[in-house]
Amino acid sequence: MSFNSFGRVFRFTTWGESHGPALGAIVDGCPPGLALAEADLQPWLDRRRPGQSRFTTQRQEPDQVRILSGVFEGRTTGTPISLMIENVDQRSKDYSEVAKAYRPGHADYAYDAKYGLRDYRGGGRSSARETAARVAAGGVARLVLPEVRIRAWVSEVGGDVATGFDADEIDRNPFFCPDPAAAARWEKLIDAARKDGSSLGAVVTCEALGVPAGWGAPLYAKLDAELAAAMMSINAVKGVEIGDGFAAARLRGEQNADAMRPGAGGPEFASNHAGGIAGGISTGQPVRVRVAFKPTSSIVTPVPTVTREGAPAEIVTKGRHDPCVGIRGAPVVEAMMALVLADQKLLHRAQCG
Amino acid sequence: MSFNSFGRVFRFTTWGESHGPALGAIVDGCPPGLALAEADLQPWLDRRRPGQSRFTTQRQEPDQVRILSGVFEGRTTGTPISLMIENVDQRSKDYSEVAKAYRPGHADYAYDAKYGLRDYRGGGRSSARETAARVAAGGVARLVLPEVRIRAWVSEVGGDVATGFDADEIDRNPFFCPDPAAAARWEKLIDAARKDGSSLGAVVTCEALGVPAGWGAPLYAKLDAELAAAMMSINAVKGVEIGDGFAAARLRGEQNADAMRPGAGGPEFASNHAGGIAGGISTGQPVRVRVAFKPTSSIVTPVPTVTREGAPAEIVTKGRHDPCVGIRGAPVVEAMMALVLADQKLLHRAQCG
């Protein structure tokens, strides 16, 4: 099934295609009485918005969010919040070739195999434009979490790792990079990839500070399982790690153990290999996740493919694309973190009061 | 909330603790008319069963599964299938220290923070014994998928990678290792870790062959998102990759593109960087996932910790533990793959006929 909803009690549903008239999200289950205006959501959308530098797609979308329901006299009412963003810069003429042949790395063939037809304009529902709706919904989720501070950054582009970390740098460059030296290198890397008609992958790291111990659940709704699903649902994501992730598989037990000592308001931990989650439940340490984005599949380098009728072909994907889609992934990863945590906070309150 | 259920239309719910009288699973939504007897499930449980070599816990559990409902005259009736496995080798005396202090890397502190109490005997609900119930349920899921062949193997132990691959080797050694040379090395590695009172992590790779193109969904029920949640819900898992995973983040667009050419019954692909999934939907290639297991947290090396009352302490985890819990993760990963695919197959049939 389509299942365009996420969450259990704080839930959102998104809709819309790249080249339809609009896209949006319905946020259901939001606590009542929270101050909410469009101006509270717009800054998050602006961070994700394309066309702000030469390192992202040149599609010009203002991404103005409208609140159509669920808010009265500036406060949430507890009823569903409908958020809508109009598409204003579609150029459907760009996509005539995509109608005929399948772009490798894209969902074109898979959609046709599943549904027997597809909206090929800009990838239709599989377009990363859908993530604008998540970012808007994530803005609502943040209101539920005043105690939590979420920040994501790009920690790796094309295999080049940012080794420094200065949180204040993240918003000072077009790469959400916490390391000015790495940002300077990435500028060249991405420019070169763009000129080659190629693209690059990236890794986004996200941390949530202030999550109290106790959110989550033992098994199929584990906090880490929910985060894994949330992150893997983002376009172009191919891997998710909690804490040390795959590196933990190379540690010995005593290296990986996060030793504890008495602290104010609960134990203090000597390390955070676990990424703030044990047994599916938060420990009070920062919740840390790493997300791998593959390189943008839309490239102008020709790739062999087949047509809808099964004939051999070559395809180049013209149009306006991000040379490194992972960069704009950072605000999306933040939004998904907020959406998962808001849901888990309310679930915890339901069961444990 | 607790949420001990997984799946959307083919769903299972597990229950039980390490040291309770039994544990089990309810499988709901199973198609009717499938031939099913306890003997069909037992082999999968036997593969996961502890105590079969010195490389796993010495707890002796026969793990005999009983079918209590949902089967009549040897066939599934379409009503819930209740599976039960009795615990026969609990030794609760082993766990008196765990009652008092928190084992780092374990869920002890998180459970107490969430629930205010915990069943400390063998980790209670957080014990890896719960995975026996999944493996039983997975055996039912396999019946729904006669066209699919699922196989998982351990591809890395303690950072040592199995480079060879011979599928027939997987069941010839106690490590589910497809490479005899690696298996020989791992034997020494694990023995050494055990003697040191330490433990090792591992990586499990799983492939599903025969999945047709078209299973999955575009967004929050993406096939890869469901797999990520399923795998991350397994005890000790800290990372999940689809296809190339994090390595894809270091490829360029043209390297990562899985070029297509005409083939019999659909396109053929020149590579499978995508792990058989594009846009959340299967492409007809093998579905491939990699899963990172942290080293077993139960070690006899002393680790600093705190007591329930907040006093400093040191803890060693005596008892009978797997020196490398990832090894027995292989049958569990297979089960979760089967459970996700069975659900997705039925969901696809629901929407697309």
Place this chain on the structure above:
Amino acid sequence: MSFNSFGRVFRFTTWGESHGPALGAIVDGCPPGLALAEADLQPWLDRRRPGQSRFTTQRQEPDQVRILSGVFEGRTTGTPISLMIENVDQRSKDYSEVAKAYRPGHADYAYDAKYGLRDYRGGGRSSARETAARVAAGGVARLVLPEVRIRAWVSEVGGDVATGFDADEIDRNPFFCPDPAAAARWEKLIDAARKDGSSLGAVVTCEALGVPAGWGAPLYAKLDAELAAAMMSINAVKGVEIGDGFAAARLRGEQNADAMRPGAGGPEFASNHAGGIAGGISTGQPVRVRVAFKPTSSIVTPVPTVTREGAPAEIVTKGRHDPCVGIRGAPVVEAMMALVLADQKLLHRAQCG
């Protein structure tokens, strides 16, 4: 929680308030490839639309539905279908008194008790205008059910029962009444109630013809349980019966048994006391449900009440209201029947192929 979604695999979510800019529905899980245009949905909305006779509210709402996503080149794509209806005739000035005191029979007090605030304009989310979104979604559901014919009619108004039945009459009078003689009596009854500043209740009967045997499930997703929830979720509904309903409680076993005899394509039944459902599963007979609507709570007769501050008050509900809200319930009941059956059809296909 808010839970503004209904359905399991064919699912819809509604949003919007009486006096907001718009309201709408997202339909998720719709099969792909179905021909769908706004013109396919508009006739159902037109039947429910207010202001068409003096027997319904005089609010003038064109209720034009727009499809914002999920349809490409005239066919459903399998992705979420966003339906939007603008509110054009709000008169918020009518509701100043409602802000201060609670209208008995309305949700005013309950909303304040739950949420601490409420959108008092026209009842906000509790307004029957929400049912426009259901009717639009129901129009999509009907496309999934070409084999099924659904028809609802008003069978009782203010205790006066329609004894005749001519299906062709249903759309020939403003009461969806299948009996011209009853329609003539109801005209007088409703006119009198309106002049008295009072209101009347009604009973709606709905039948689905052509439902094959086998849709539904044994227990908590019984076809009748799903219908009961669906109908009880409609504003002003206080009772639901399947088949003979409460009258069955006064029959003896042999009277209530629907005897069977051999027929073409399955058994034929001598009667339909069961309303086409046995053990939660359809039998191939017409699925029949009866739904009780209380009298409209908005009346101009003064009723004692309390203010938000807890002071005694009297309230009359001015504004534009239906003197018998059950009448316009008929198209809504049809929509809910279609939505339940579409979901059950797909669920049956999922499990049983």
Place this chain on the structure above:
Amino acid sequence: MSFNSFGRVFRFTTWGESHGPALGAIVDGCPPGLALAEADLQPWLDRRRPGQSRFTTQRQEPDQVRILSGVFEGRTTGTPISLMIENVDQRSKDYSEVAKAYRPGHADYAYDAKYGLRDYRGGGRSSARETAARVAAGGVARLVLPEVRIRAWVSEVGGDVATGFDADEIDRNPFFCPDPAAAARWEKLIDAARKDGSSLGAVVTCEALGVPAGWGAPLYAKLDAELAAAMMSINAVKGVEIGDGFAAARLRGEQNADAMRPGAGGPEFASNHAGGIAGGISTGQPVRVRVAFKPTSSIVTPVPTVTREGAPAEIVTKGRHDPCVGIRGAPVVEAMMALVLADQKLLHRAQCG
């Protein structure tokens, strides 16, 4: 699909057939720290237990409930609570005829039409024995609701209405009848029906006292919609009313309005036509529901039917059956009321704190 689960955050799943080895329920999402022992649940099962008078089936089932998980040192741990009840008095030989021909009024034909096979012994999954599992789960739900007092009674048998009401009488007769005069009449009615080889229907009324204002939700998870689904999911139920139900459809607006006046701790109501629910949310008045049970379908009066092969036949249902299944419905209705309210209480806490 099968969907043997009910509830959103406080959820339970039942399993088991009439003639299998056992049946049970898994309760998930229960708050931690509640005192719970088998002795807390047994009294509720004993009330529902068959064979206690000549007015119920003579099947002798002790219905001893066992708690297999989720409780540690006498308190709930927050993890799933597995409840099991063994079947000890199956007599499968009674059901040989049922294998061949369909019993009118039973689910036999519907199950065969859906699943292609059925466990015909005692109705398999469609047996009212399943309700024992609900009653056990309901016993857990009651622990979540110390502020609520739930009581159900039989208010009508075979069309004979209990006009008196003395709560203390309910447990003094085998009919859960609050009116000794009616109980005396029912004794004769049921004896006569039993001697005739016939059966009778009944109506059960249930009230929950102490439900605070604010539980529920505006639309598809309305408190009344959840109750309607819960009650309609019980075997043999054909109708559900909230408050005045169908009688409300015959009232005028001013008759049906529950006038309010200032009271201690919220408004006081002059009447309770609404059954304690407005707009899907509790008002603080008693929550009142009425449930119609059809006459037991198992009767020894011969009824025309067809065989599995489609040949004409006559069937009488021998075996041990309740002459009026609605009587034992009273404890089941109470259990479902408790299960719905526990879920709604936790959901309210999730959203509104």
